[in-house]
């Protein structure tokens with residue numbers, strides 16, 4: 001088979017490829033979209049992971065806010081195994097009782113009345129953008145399509161959602177971007193008001209800018225967004241892909257603000273690691289999506305639905321949002337106490353078990369040092385250590401993590417001095 005290391009149109013093979021360091025990368029058959037850590041994780045249980053060398057890690061990232069019930073949660077696993085023996089997939093052209101049940105569980109527990117299931121956060125946000133445009137254009141008959149988003153936000157990697165994202169780095173090399181998106185600075189009410197015009201369809205925001213550095217949005221600002229949406233007939237879309245499913249101490253983070261969005265999206269924590277996303281909306285949006293207007297092959301299959309039902313039921317039965325609130329307070333208080341007076345640490349902030357430690361410098365080396373010490377966490381922006389334990393995390397595990405992270409920070413500072 002002909003292999004394609006020559007660039008199209010370049011005539012001859014690019015002889016320099018190996019010499020320029022491409023050799024190491026071409027050993028893998030994967031596109032190198034990740035700078036992967038040299039660790040192969042092969043087993044997980046609860047808060048712990050093991051690599052193929054037998055090393056054990058305390059997991060304070062959870063696949064990035066995904067495995068909120070811990071690794072290999074037994075109740076969800078049992079439901080998934082039972083469903084595997086029954087039926088994996090049917091087309092959404094048929095009734096799917098599990099999907100109905102999953103949706104009913106979500107609408108019973110939230111301010112939403114209708115759910116569209118898909119497979120990822122970006123897809124859920126695409127559905128939110130599409131429902132906003134179609135509602136304004138088809139239902140209200142107005143030529144409105146523009147979505148206002150905020151600087152430092154993150155909404156996904158599809159063309160529409162990376163355009164909605166308020167960070168230039170995700171847009172590099174992907175021009176031209178789809179039209180119809182405007183980004184304004186967060187917490188800047190005059191800029192937001194100035195951006196609203198006759199084409200505006202929706203305002204979309206996170207309640208905690210997670211990828212952007214773990215910045216909880218000011219309550220007054222959230223209330224003002226709601227007010228502006230009401231005054232101008234705009235949809236308020238809340239991206240709860242990372243903050244949803246109990247992570248922040250409520251089932252959904254907007255509940256902290258006493259505000260009901262018209263649309264919100266969920267993904268990471270809703271499938272315990274199985275790929276699921278969902279767009280949830282108010283009843284008045286039902287007419288915006290009619291048969292044929294939006295669709296997905298894989299969304300809400302019997303297999304996915306069994307996992308969603310088991311995940312939600314477990315979260316509610318075990319009061320995991322409340323637990324996340326309590327453990328999040330304990331984690332943040334412990335970090336503040338342990339790190340008090342450390343001038344390298346600028347701030348400890350967060351909501352529930354979505355916690356950031358803002359440092360004076362980039363923290364990439366601290367992440368790597370943590371892996372050597374047996375703890376996994378990630379950054380949020382260059383300078384923020386982000387901690388995302390599972391919602392069953394114990395006080396003992398938090399104590400261990402706080403001690404490890406504080407020691408790593410102290411050692412980093414001492415090594416530089």
Ligand SMILES: *Cc1c(COP(=O)(O)O)cnc(C)c1O
Nearest residue numbers: 120121122154155156239241242
């Ligand atoms: C992770 C994330 C997304 C994208 O989700 P994918 O499943 O990776 O497509 C969107 N919005 C927020 C807030 C996220 O944290």
